Amino acid sequence: MVASQKLLELRPSQLLAGVFIGIITTGAIALKLPFSTYEGISFVDALFTATSATCVTGLMVADAGTVFTPFGQIVILALIQIGGLGIMTFSTFFMIILGRSLSMKESSIIFNAFDHGHKLSIRNLLRKVMLLTFSVELLGAVILFFRWLPDYGAGRALYYAVFHSISGFCNAGITLFPDSLLSFSEDFVVNGVIGTLIVIGSLGFLTIVELQLFSERRRGRRRVPLSLNCKLVLIVTFSLIIICALLTFVMERSNVLAGMPLHDQVMASLFQSISRTAGFITVDFHEFTNGSLYLYILLMFVGAAPGSVGGGIKVTTFGILIALAFSRLKARDTVNMMNRTVPDEIVSRSLSIMFVSVQIIVVFTLVLLYTESGGPTSPLHREMFMQIMFETVSAFGTVGLSAGATSHLSEFGKVAITLLMLIGRLGPLAVTLAVGRRSARGRFRYSEENVMVG
Template identity: 40%
Template sequence: MGIYHERLKLQPPQFLLLIIIGLILVGSILLKLPIASHTHLSWIDAIFTSTSAVTVTGLAVVDTGSSFTMFGQLVILLLIQLGGLGIMSFAVLLFMLLGKRLGIKQRLIVGQALNHSKFGGIIGLVKKLLLYSLIIEFVGVIILAFRWVPEFGFGHGLYVSIFHAISAFNNAGFSIWSDSLAGYAADPVINLMISLLIIAGGLGFTVLADVWQKRSFRAFTLHTKVMIVGTIVLNVLAMIVIFLLEYGNTATIGTSPIGEKLLASYFQAITPRTAGFNTINIGELHESTILVMLVLMFIGGGSTSTAGGIKLTTFIIIALTVSSFLRGRKEVEIQERRIEMNLVIKALAILTISFVFIFCAIFLLSLTEEKPLLQIAFEAVSAFGTVGLSMGITGDLSDLGKGLIAFMMFIGKLGPLTLMFSLARSKESHVRYPSEDLFVG
């Protein structure tokens, strides 16, 4: 009972669930205000937009730049920041400013929100999270401002830089332009800065803290090494595959010079994990490229990061488990370290539950929406991975379809395993039964 909330008897996953729901509802009410939009915004569209912002997804049923006023856009930006860095992190900051101490229950709740399994170091992690985030976002704003202030003037150029820097670092994918960043497909400064912000946000705060403190690859923790190497390998492979698949596609990069082709391929290799910006028309991509992006969106970024998906480390653990089985190994090993079996089981549980949610979403959307199955699958996986990329069907979804996609964004942000834990009423069993074999395969 020690981990329960004193009055409501809530476990940390349940409390986190209520916090996210509450933030979505508050955001929906603010976006529904007349001063938030230029036109009438329905409740379902307000809830969808608020959910997309809080879950840092970026899927939009109405155009952010033209439909929302400055007030509405600032509400979305605030929801992105709270959703990306975590409302619990800001709560901890407020506690510290007021000179109050966090109890055991509060530390467990914050740890659950940050996907931090260790009890110790919560306060330090939150301080580093906020400090690194603000520093990185500030650097991003300055560099983007050098490009956008001359184009739009100081005031609007600075606002555009702030909006996109926060959206990129938090892997939100929201843009004030209806075609996202397609107008800057050939701009190296915009492409590189936005992609670096996405990568920094997707690596995870524990990785950023480890890199800042140790600054030597050999001294990094195993998690940091796996995340850095895995991110580089996956991004490079994705870039090469997209470049080769889309090389002759005149609707995307086929008519561009070789340099622009490489830049666009690089950017679209980064954004599916899980940022949602695009510099080329996603709906015009070859089906083979779409399938590659589906895999990237499903994998996502790193734990304790602003990204979604099953997480890169989960994918790597599953791949190592398969490799160990094929080689006849009884234990999963990496870098002369053994992976505990409980992590393997957790990774398999995340994979299985994620597949179940995505399959159910695709099945239900196929009943409610008259769209090609590939477009529906792309939308569902994009929502679950909190990516925000779309093949152009988001605005055409029925109200029921919007509700399903909003639910998938919520699941993707909370995490399927966290949701199951918050709903489960499991009790530890001390009974051990005799074993017996089952035939598999």
């Protein structure tokens, strides 16, 4: 009774974090079982893998296709699916199936997991989310199955298709091939299907649901405009995809893309741009120029849409910050976008998310630079700075792209990246709220005093 009372007193963010940690721990124990791997792995590696799968990151210290047995691979796939949809989404969906009503506490947790207030009821929202997820994953798996059927036979083709369809939609970036998708760099079907799955998953469930409702209303001749949130997600997401693809093509055409036909260069550039939220690769990412790596660091930091399977500060946060900068340059007191004014509370939250995220990345980068490159005085290892920073942002953004540092991490480095992946999946602001103390003091303001800035 006391334990249940304490559980009810937890904030939604605290309960969500606790459930995630519980699932990760369970997954790590399952991956540590002797029949989950061929030769066994350490508990730290099992914990790292379970966290990467549950947080749909994709950074791996043990190859999923060669180190883990089919049982271990199924555990990883289950963690990807559960982590991608959200643990509370799963549990609440089954509550609905069983006819149990949701409490205000449970509804609050769901909204916290999706990070978005919406006019749909929780029940209808979750039904649409589940239907969307399994329909898209099934369609992707069917297409991939027929593509791989001639190469691998029915059994392996089906297994590969299901695994990579779920991994693609959930933006996990984990594959059963030792070279990710390098073998399919010229395969239009594989690139097209997995790229489409990544985009749908990165847009966010609520964005897709709103687009579906918008389409239904248009067919019914009801003129209901898209919300500002939906417009912002679509504009920023596809703008970043196009810009990143163009810059990747320009900077890598004479490097990793050299020797490929023009149409394959364009396809590889576009796929890597799309995969900035997932972590799949069709070209050798370790050979990218520093300019390209820096570009992807920035884009991984931005991340995907709120309520999606992706991480980062979110495309809406980025869009609001850009609009805020233009508003201040024009000496405006409000942030206006597409004939709408963004509430001050949302602007303030966007700033908080950005600053907390930057602080997290700075701290973890400094720690890893100290532990992974030979200590404070190691000029011979200064070339690792880009790799360490890239890996840090990739873990925070739950992306899974790697510049080569993950496979060489120390035990402490693996634990640090594991923690960072969890922070990135839950969201920096949610983590801050989860560990923060409730304030018993009322709201008040001190007298104002000017400070010189700039």
